Amino acid sequence: METEIPALLRAREAVAPERFTFHSSRMRMKHVTREELAKMDADSDRCALELSDARVDVMGYACLVAIMSMGHGYHCTSQERLQGVTRDNDAEAPVVTSAGALVEGIKAIGARKVAVVAPYMKPLTEMVVDYIRNEGIEVVTWRALEIQDNLAVAAHDPMNLPGIVAEMDTSEVDAVVLSACVQMPSLPAVSTVEAQVGKPVLTAAIATTWQMLRALDLDTRVPGGGTLLSGAY
Known part of the structure; x- marks a missing residue:
């Protein structure tokens, strides 16, 4: 933020x-x-x-x-x-x-199916995925990085994200949520991942x-x- x-x-x-x-x-x-x-x-x-x-x-x-x-x-x-x-x-x-903005942003670009990357532990990530699904958006695939310490989340290298997304099957999604967390840096990787997947990429901060x-x-x-x-x- x-x-x-x-x-x-x-x-x-x-x-x-x-x-x-x-x-x-x-x-x-x-x-x-x-x-x-x-x-x-x-x-x-x-x-x-x-x-x-x-x-x-x-x-x-x-x-x-x-x-x-x-x-x-x-x-x-x-x-x-x-x-x-x-x-x-x-x-x-x-x-x-940021929660409401992410939901509204996904809807604004017309995306119905998304892939989500989050830094949280799996149970919290599952809760985030469920929240997004409850808003009428299908989360096709997701990845929890399982970083519990808040400062470690902020220190995560955003240029790790293209490799993380490459390991996910994004063939059926309309957009990629590169960081479902304003604490986890992602901005330097956004254009790279958009070029990589050929689809819109957004983050909580964006x-x-x-x-x-x-x-x-x-x-x-x-x-x-x-x-x-x-x-x-």
């Missing part, structure tokens, strides 16, 4: 007049477990309140798996509640979540950036952002 979304918006600044500032408030988490995710999500109201003091124009809730671990459709519940927090502070701002730009009513063309950020959606 604090690396790839700013990188995408800086890339957009090279081709568009708008300029962006970035503000963050952190929910604590060290290990990606269901218990820590629940504690983390409970802290999201505090973060929304703190950020609303800065009168920001849009907020993004970064942790996809924290949202998806709370039950089907929870991204809608979370967005409404957190936007209410900003409204109560007389600083209303739209709130997008989808969140797209959803934020839409909330701001701005053009969604971002160089290096793959199909979803081509400006066509």
Whole structure:
């Protein structure tokens, strides 16, 4: 969230007049477990309140798996509640979540069948896959990298991803979700994997950036952002 979304918006600044500032408030988490995710999500109201003091124009809730671990459709519940927090502070701002953005991004490009790569342990990845399926999207194949330490997720080399995708059968999918996690870096590999599979590639960070730009009513063309950020959606 604090690396790839700013990188995408800086890339957009090279081709568009708008300029962006970035503000963050952190929910604590060290290990990606269901218990820590629940504690983390409970802290999201505090973060929304703190950020609303800065009168920001849009907020993004970064942790996809924290949202998806709370039950089907929870991204809608979370967005409404957190936007209410900003409204109560007389600083209303739209709130997008990486979970909701990924689902909406997949639908926006017309993909019905996807392949998913996630850094989580298998049980959490299965939960993410189930959440996506519940939104009417078929997950044909998926890969869990089984990295539990949150800092290790951030340190994963994105250029490992083309090799990981090459081991998956993507022949029947419409798109590839290269990283179902804003914490796992993927941006440097997006164009490589799009060329490799010949299909659209999107990530949680790309989808969140797209959803934020839409909330701001701005053009969604971002160089290096793959199909979803081509400006066509």
